[in-house]
Amino acid sequence: MSKVILAENAGFCFGVQRAVEEALKVKKQYNKKIYTLGPLIHNNDVVMYLEENDIYAIDYNDIDKLNEGDVIVIRSHGVSKEVTENLEARGLEVVNATCPYVTNIHKKVNKYSELGYNIVILGDDNHPEIIGINGWCNNSAIITKDGTFDQKLPKKICVVSQTTEKEETWKNTVSNLSSNTKELLAFNTICSATEVRQKSANELSKDVDTMIVIGGRNSSNTTKLYQISKANCPNTIHIENSKELTNEFIEENRGKKVGVTAGASTPDWIIKEVIDIMEGRN
Amino acid sequence: MSKVILAENAGFCFGVQRAVEEALKVKKQYNKKIYTLGPLIHNNDVVMYLEENDIYAIDYNDIDKLNEGDVIVIRSHGVSKEVTENLEARGLEVVNATCPYVTNIHKKVNKYSELGYNIVILGDDNHPEIIGINGWCNNSAIITKDGTFDQKLPKKICVVSQTTEKEETWKNTVSNLSSNTKELLAFNTICSATEVRQKSANELSKDVDTMIVIGGRNSSNTTKLYQISKANCPNTIHIENSKELTNEFIEENRGKKVGVTAGASTPDWIIKEVIDIMEGRN
Numbered sequence: 001m002s003k004v005i006l007a008e009n010a011g012f013c014f015g016v017q018r019a020v021e022e023a024l025k026v027k028k029q030y031n032k033k034i035y036t037l038g039p040l041i042h043n044n045d046v047v048m049y050l051e052e053n054d055i056y057a058i059d060y061n062d063i064d065k066l067n068e069g070d071v072i073v074i075r076s077h078g079v080s081k082e083v084t085e086n087l088e089a090r091g092l093e094v095v096n097a098t099c100p101y102v103t104n105i106h107k108k109v110n111k112y113s114e115l116g117y118n119i120v121i122l123g124d125d126n127h128p129e130i131i132g133i134n135g136w137c138n139n140s141a142i143i144t145k146d147g148t149f150d151q152k153l154p155k156k157i158c159v160v161s162q163t164t165e166k167e168e169t170w171k172n173t174v175s176n177l178s179s180n181t182k183e184l185l186a187f188n189t190i191c192s193a194t195e196v197r198q199k200s201a202n203e204l205s206k207d208v209d210t211m212i213v214i215g216g217r218n219s220s221n222t223t224k225l226y227q228i229s230k231a232n233c234p235n236t237i238h239i240e241n242s243k244e245l246t247n248e249f250i251e252e253n254r255g256k257k258v259g260v261t262a263g264a265s266t267p268d269w270i271i272k273e274v275i276d277i278m279e280g281r282n
Numbered sequence: 283m284s285k286v287i288l289a290e291n292a293g294f295c296f297g298v299q300r301a302v303e304e305a306l307k308v309k310k311q312y313n314k315k316i317y318t319l320g321p322l323i324h325n326n327d328v329v330m331y332l333e334e335n336d337i338y339a340i341d342y343n344d345i346d347k348l349n350e351g352d353v354i355v356i357r358s359h360g361v362s363k364e365v366t367e368n369l370e371a372r373g374l375e376v377v378n379a380t381c382p383y384v385t386n387i388h389k390k391v392n393k394y395s396e397l398g399y400n401i402v403i404l405g406d407d408n409h410p411e412i413i414g415i416n417g418w419c420n421n422s423a424i425i426t427k428d429g430t431f432d433q434k435l436p437k438k439i440c441v442v443s444q445t446t447e448k449e450e451t452w453k454n455t456v457s458n459l460s461s462n463t464k465e466l467l468a469f470n471t472i473c474s475a476t477e478v479r480q481k482s483a484n485e486l487s488k489d490v491d492t493m494i495v496i497g498g499r500n501s502s503n504t505t506k507l508y509q510i511s512k513a514n515c516p517n518t519i520h521i522e523n524s525k526e527l528t529n530e531f532i533e534e535n536r537g538k539k540v541g542v543t544a545g546a547s548t549p550d551w552i553i554k555e556v557i558d559i560m561e562g563r564n
Contacts, residue, residue, distance in 0.1 A: 175457035178452060182469065183468075184469075186466040187465055
């Protein structure tokens with residue numbers, strides 16, 4: 001068995017917790033099949049748990065298959081103004097479980113693009129949160145993955161960040177913009193949950209022999225936790241759940257100090273399973 | 283004699299040129315002794331030239347000595363709202379020769395402090411430009427010389443810069459603020475004249491054996507040109523005028539490639555004298 005230390009802050013964030021609870025509440029309220037626009041969170045185990053409760057993910061391209069009055073939940077990542085309007089226009093019952101921190105970004109982007117600012121978003125242009133945010137400024141945003149810019153920048157910029165970005169990349173982005181634009185309005189919209197989780201991972205990974213980062217393969221915030229941990233602790237692995245812990249890995253870490261952290265979409269029960277196995281309780 | 287190359291952009295900036303011309307125009311118009319609130323520019327030769335034209339610098343502490351109707355020119359650095367009001371209240375004829383780029387900073391600071399932003403100024407807290415700017419937000423600004431901050435920062439910040447700051451320090455300042463505040467409104471108020479002059483000095487100093495930086499000892503923008511040049515060319519000197527060129531220095535640089543640049547307060551005639559001497563024409 002290993003000596004396992006769980007990061008001070010790890011796992012489910014407020015927004016995700018809220019969206020899952022909302023979906024379950026809506027299911028109870030309507031007592032029929034509930035749909036979520038895309039998987040509610042980036043975690044296969046949670047998705048399976050929801051399906052057991054008659055809550056199914058549906059792709060935006062498939063919404064024609066739904067009937068009037070069907071209930072659809074917008075997940076914590078949020079969507080564009082247009083998508084919500086389309087869902088409503090089709091007669092669906094729309095339940096908005098967008099994380100309030102993301103809604104705050106939508107409002108800022110909407111307001112300041114109307115006030116003549118050019119919107120810049122730091123984030124992954126394929127990520128639903130970014131696609132949603134961009135939909136609040138007529139999809140006109142300049143999107144940067146790493147804070148660098150190829151094009152000439154406009155003079156008046158409002159910049160926001162994906163909630164799960166790294167502070168360092170945000171600093172770089174704002175720094176690069178600051179000398180290439182005259183007026184820069186920067187909203188640090190990195191979620192403090194993300195920040196605190198990242199800080200905890202950073203500290204813990206300096207102090208252990210091995211780090212286990214738990215979270216969905218597609219989860220942006222989990223990938224960042226992995227990168228941060230890996231930089232301090234070369235022996236860092238990324239798993240989705242305890243089933244990926246091989247006997248070989250468990251054996252290698254016998255008597256070692258193992259740190260555990262988890263992304264925002266990882267429920268407590270999965271974290272607990274990993275710790276139990278590494279501590280030899282399974 | 284040396285081979286002298288003058289930096290592409292050097293010397294008098296628009297704001298200083300304008301203030302000197304304004305003072306001379308006012309002198310002509312009123313045809314009496316004219317006062318400037320502090321030396322019009324940081325250059326002793328120009329100050330002497332102005333005195334020959336009956337234009338004298340006076341300290342703010344001495345304005346009681348002036349009579350009603352006396353004409354006083356506010357120099358390009360600008361002053362606080364309060365100072366202008368005090369001068370007018372004393373019955374003086376106030377001519378405002380504040381650089382329009384500095385006036386723009388005053389307006390921004392005034393507007394955004396009233397809108398609830400906390401003002402941060404990057405600059406030298408002893409410099410008249412900074413003292414003036416701070417006077418447009420009830421002297422409440424947080425002033426940083428190098429972009430670092432000891433104190434905890436407020437959540438809503440509007441940051442401006444002394445017009446003569448280095449781009450690098452501005453980038454650092456905005457970068458440091460960006461991760462310690464939620465909403466940051468950054469106006470890059472570094473004057474493009476300064477920027478262009480600094481870029482020219484930076485390029486030229488990489489390419490010469492010796493750099494001569496001409497400008498007042500107290501001139502902030504000249505000191506920055508010196509620092510930039512010195513970093514590329516260890517053999518860099520800072521002089522106020524051609525009289526400081528020693529025979530020894532001229533001898534040492536015989537046959538060498540010498541770069542020349544000058545701060546915003548250095549008139550063309552002083553630059554020309556330096557070039558003539560180094561090229562052996564005097």
